[in-house]
Amino acid sequence: MNSLNVLILEDNPFQLMALHQMLNANQVFNVLAADGVAAAQQSLANRGSVDIAICDLQMDGPDGLEMIRYLAETRQARAVIILSSTDTSVRDGAAYLARQQGLWVLGSLPKPASATALCKLLEVYSEGIEHDTAPLPLLQVSESLSLEALYPIAPGQHIGDTRVSEQWIAHYQPKVSLEGKLLGVEALVRWQHPQYGLLVPGQFMAALEHAGLIAPLTWRMLELALKLSSEVLQARGEALPVAVNIAPVMLEHVDFAQEILALLARFGLPPEVLTLEVVESSVLNTPSWQLESLMRLRLQGCKLSIDDFGTGASNIERLLQLPFSELKIPSEFVRGMAEDARKSAVVAGALTMARQMAMNVVVEGVETADDYRALQALGKPAVQGYFIARPMSEAALLSWMAERTGPTSGQPMLLQINE
Numbered sequence: 001m002n003s004l005n006v007l008i009l010e011d012n013p014f015q016l017m018a019l020h021q022m023l024n025a026n027q028v029f030n031v032l033a034a035d036g037v038a039a040a041q042q043s044l045a046n047r048g049s050v051d052i053a054i055c056d057l058q059m060d061g062p063d064g065l066e067m068i069r070y071l072a073e074t075r076q077a078r079a080v081i082i083l084s085s086t087d088t089s090v091r092d093g094a095a096y097l098a099r100q101q102g103l104w105v106l107g108s109l110p111k112p113a114s115a116t117a118l119c120k121l122l123e124v125y126s127e128g129i130e131h132d133t134a135p136l137p138l139l140q141v142s143e144s145l146s147l148e149a150l151y152p153i154a155p156g157q158h159i160g161d162t163r164v165s166e167q168w169i170a171h172y173q174p175k176v177s178l179e180g181k182l183l184g185v186e187a188l189v190r191w192q193h194p195q196y197g198l199l200v201p202g203q204f205m206a207a208l209e210h211a212g213l214i215a216p217l218t219w220r221m222l223e224l225a226l227k228l229s230s231e232v233l234q235a236r237g238e239a240l241p242v243a244v245n246i247a248p249v250m251l252e253h254v255d256f257a258q259e260i261l262a263l264l265a266r267f268g269l270p271p272e273v274l275t276l277e278v279v280e281s282s283v284l285n286t287p288s289w290q291l292e293s294l295m296r297l298r299l300q301g302c303k304l305s306i307d308d309f310g311t312g313a314s315n316i317e318r319l320l321q322l323p324f325s326e327l328k329i330p331s332e333f334v335r336g337m338a339e340d341a342r343k344s345a346v347v348a349g350a351l352t353m354a355r356q357m358a359m360n361v362v363v364e365g366v367e368t369a370d371d372y373r374a375l376q377a378l379g380k381p382a383v384q385g386y387f388i389a390r391p392m393s394e395a396a397l398l399s400w401m402a403e404r405t406g407p408t409s410g411q412p413m414l415l416q417i418n419e
C-alpha cells in the first residue's frame with residue numbers, strides 16, 4: 001500500500017492530523033493534506049492526481065460536495081472516501097451523488113474516523129485494483145467513444161437491443177423566467193453505462209449517429225419526457241412543459257409529425273406541452289419538404305425552438321420564414337456577458353428581433369449572478385443554466401420542484417432565485 005497517493009480534505013486540524021497518522025500507520029506516506037476545497041484543488045494542481053481522496057462533507061465556504069463534483073469533472077482522484085459527522089443517510093446520499101457522477105466510492109466513514117474502518121476501505125481499493133474489479137478509470141468529458149467501446153456486444157445481443165437502450169436516460173434542466181416562474185424543462189440524454197458510468201452526449205452521440213441509432217434514441221427521449229409531463233399533470237393538475245432535441249435526420253421520416261401526435265395522445269397531453277428544439281444550422285441545411293413535419297406539428301400546437309441561435313452561418317431571412325416560437329441563445333454569448341459589451345449587444349439584438357417576431361427567447365448557460373443580473377437589464381428573457389440548476393435526474397427534478405414550489409397541486413411553480 002506504500003505507493004498510494006492520498007488527499008485528505010478536512011477542516012478540523014485535529015481530525016486532519018489523526019487521519020494523516022492513520023494513513024502513515026498503514027504505510028501510506030504520500031499524503032496531501034488540505035483544510036479547504038481551494039487548498040485541495042491547489043494541491044492537486046501542483047502535485048497531480050491522487051489514488052484516493054478522503055472528503056469531509058461539512059466545511060465553511062465551498063463544501064465536500066463541491067469537491068466531489070470537482071473530482072468528477074477533473075478526474076483527479078481514482079476513488080473517494082466520504083467522511084462526515086452527519087447521520088448515515090446523509091453520508092449515503094453523498095455517496096450516491098458521487099457514484100451518479102461516475103466516481104468510485106470506497107465507502108463512507110462517520111467522524112471521528114476509526115483506524116480499523118479506514119484500513120478496511122484502503123483494502124477495498126487495493127483489492128479492486130489487484131483483481132481488476134475496480135471501475136474503469138474515468139473518461140475525460142471531451143473524449144468521444146467508439147461504437148465498439150460503447151457496445152461490447154454479447155452473444156445473442158444486437159445493436160438497438162432494449163436492454164441497451166434502457167441505459168439511455170433523460171436528465172432534465174429547468175427553463176425559468178427572470179421572475180422565477182418555471183416555464184418547463186429540457187430533456188438531455190445521458191448514457192448510464194455499466195462500465196464507464198454516466199456519459200454525456202459529447203461522449204457517445206457521434207458513435208450513435210454513425211450507427212444510425214439517433215431515431216431510437218430520440219423516440220426514447222420523447223417517451224421519457226412526455227411520461228414525466230403526464231405524471232406531473234396527474235400530481236399537480238398542470239402538465240410540465242418539456243423540450244426535446246431533434247436531430248435533422250428525424251425530419252426525413254414522413255410520419256414524424258403523426259407519430260409525435262400519436263405519442264402525445266397516448267400520454268393524454270395537449271401538443272402545447274411539447275417543444276421541439278432544432279439546431280439553427282440544421283434548419284438552414286434541411287430541404288424544405290423535410291420542414292413540412294415541423295410546420296404540421298406547429299399547426300397542431302407544438303412549439304418549435306431554434307437551438308444554438310447565432311452559431312450557424314445564418315440566413316436569418318429563411319430562418320424567420322419558418323414558424324418558430326422560441327430562440328435559444330447559446331452559452332458562448334452569455335458567459336462573461338456582464339464584462340463584455342459586445343456579447344451583451346448580441347444578446348440585446350437577438351432579444352429585440354425576437355420581440356418583433358413574437359418569439360420567446362431562452363438564454364442558455366447562465367452560470368453566474370452577474371450574468372443573471374445583466375440579463376434583467378436587457379429585457380428579461382427566460383434563462384437556463386447552472387446558476388438556476390444543472391441538468392438532473394427525474395427524481396432530483398421532482399424534489400427540486402417540490403422544494404421550490406410546494407408539493408400540492410394548483411400552486412404556481414414560482415421559484416426563489418438566490419442571488
Ligand code: C2E
Pocket residue numbers: 173187188189200201202217218221245246247277307308331364365366367384385386387391
Ligand atoms: P443543447 O441542446 O444546446 O443543450 C444545452 C447544453 O448546455 C447541455 O449540454 C447542458 O448540460 C449544457 N448547459 C446547461 N447549462 C449550462 C451552464 O450554465 N454552463 C455550461 N457550461 N453548460 C451548460 P449536454 O447535456 O452535454 O448536451 C449537449 C448537446 O447534445 C445538446 O446541446 C444537444 O445539442 C445534444 N443533445 C442532448 N440531448 C440530446 C437528445 O436527446 N437528442 C439529440 N438529438 N441531441 C441531444
Ligand code: MG
Pocket residue numbers: 186245277307
Ligand atoms: Mg437543446
Ligand code: MG
Pocket residue numbers: 307308328330364
Ligand atoms: Mg443549445
